[in-house]
Amino acid sequence: MTRIALIGGGRIGEALLAGLLDAGRAAKDLVVAEAVPARAAELEELFGVRVTTVADAAEGADIIVVAVKPADVDAVINELATVDIDAEREQLIVTMAAGIPTSRFEPKLPAGFPVVRVMPNTPMLVGEGMTAVAPGRYAKESHVELVRELLTSVGKVVTVTESQMDAVTAVSGSGPAYFFLVVEAMMEAAVGLGITHRTAKTLIVQTMIGSAAMLERSGDSAYELRAAVTSPAGTTAAAVRVLEEKGLRSAFIEALRASRDRSAEQGAVNE
Numbered sequence: 001m002t003r004i005a006l007i008g009g010g011r012i013g014e015a016l017l018a019g020l021l022d023a024g025r026a027a028k029d030l031v032v033a034e035a036v037p038a039r040a041a042e043l044e045e046l047f048g049v050r051v052t053t054v055a056d057a058a059e060g061a062d063i064i065v066v067a068v069k070p071a072d073v074d075a076v077i078n079e080l081a082t083v084d085i086d087a088e089r090e091q092l093i094v095t096m097a098a099g100i101p102t103s104r105f106e107p108k109l110p111a112g113f114p115v116v117r118v119m120p121n122t123p124m125l126v127g128e129g130m131t132a133v134a135p136g137r138y139a140k141e142s143h144v145e146l147v148r149e150l151l152t153s154v155g156k157v158v159t160v161t162e163s164q165m166d167a168v169t170a171v172s173g174s175g176p177a178y179f180f181l182v183v184e185a186m187m188e189a190a191v192g193l194g195i196t197h198r199t200a201k202t203l204i205v206q207t208m209i210g211s212a213a214m215l216e217r218s219g220d221s222a223y224e225l226r227a228a229v230t231s232p233a234g235t236t237a238a239a240v241r242v243l244e245e246k247g248l249r250s251a252f253i254e255a256l257r258a259s260r261d262r263s264a265e266q267g268a269v270n271e
């Protein structure tokens with residue numbers, strides 16, 4: 001079985017770990033390097049995985065997943081550069097850090113060492129992740145396939161070019177937060193209209209799940225599905241008019257641009 005080293009056991013690292021274990025991967029094939037001792041102990045306790053140093057984790061792994069904050073990536077690269085990793089042993093690095101290009105890794109690693117950049121999201125935790133995968137300069141089709149296979153066990157996977165990664169980050173990497181924000185706002189509104197918190201959550205979550213399922217399964221566009229909900233002079237038209245007047249559409253356009261730009265900016269630091 002493929003041995004996976006996770007460098008950085010934070011929010012996204014935990015989503016990956018939990019998703020992989022739920023998908024049937026054995027804890028003995030997963031090893032974690034985590035800087036915060038209390039967090040390391042928590043991960044050992046929660047998931048039964050071994051927590052060790054970056055060097056030990058990386059040397060024994062087939063796939064080394066880097067899931068630290070963008071600002072910490074250089075330190076991890078420098079550490080990986082000093083350990084015994086080798087493309088001939090079929091090892092590869094997968095980086096999840098927003099904005100950081102594969103070209104930041106490649107010059108510091110053994111010649112030709114393959115790096116694959118990915119942008120996952122936290123729903124991996126429940127097997128419903130969305131991950132985009134882009135090969136670096138030395139990653140072959142077989143490396144991309146291996147990464148796709150790994151991440152398909154925790155959700156959907158698309159392959160993109162690395163130049164699209166900052167945009168993908170704005171759409172699906174950060175995307176869960178936009179939906180959670182919409183739910184927060186709808187919850188507040190529903191409770192304000194006299195519905196209990198518990199009932200409001202049931203109504204909203206199932207409405208999201210149902211709407212997503214229709215988008216996925218019907219051949220119709222979001223516009224067509226929305227039109228089918230909107231009775232002439234009815235309730236939906238009244239609500240949508242307010243949302244449009246308040247600038248929801250342009251807010252999303254500007255928000256995703258800001259997210260894309262922030263991703264690129266994180267990659268540009270220290271270049």
Ligand SMILES: NC(=O)C1=CN([C@@H]2O[C@H](COP(=O)(O)OP(=O)(O)OC[C@H]3O[C@@H](n4cnc5c(N)ncnc54)[C@H](OP(=O)(O)O)[C@@H]3O)[C@@H](O)[C@H]2O)C=CC1
Pocket residue numbers: 007008009010011012013033034035036039054067068069070072075076096097098099119120121122173174
């Ligand atoms: N959260 C998300 O939804 C997504 C995040 N990402 C990317 O994943 C990366 C991690 O994000 P996130 O999980 O939110 O961040 P977190 O801060 O929650 O997790 C990163 C963890 O790595 C630890 N760490 C830092 N340096 C090292 C090191 N040298 N060795 C071992 N562990 C280290 C951190 O410790 P400390 O706290 O001390 O720094 C922290 O516990 C980011 O680059 C982000 O862009 C990508 C997609 C989605």
Ligand SMILES: O=C(O)[C@@H]1CCC=N1
Pocket residue numbers: 098169173174
């Ligand atoms: O907020 C962030 O920077 C990370 C990257 C995508 C989702 N979370």
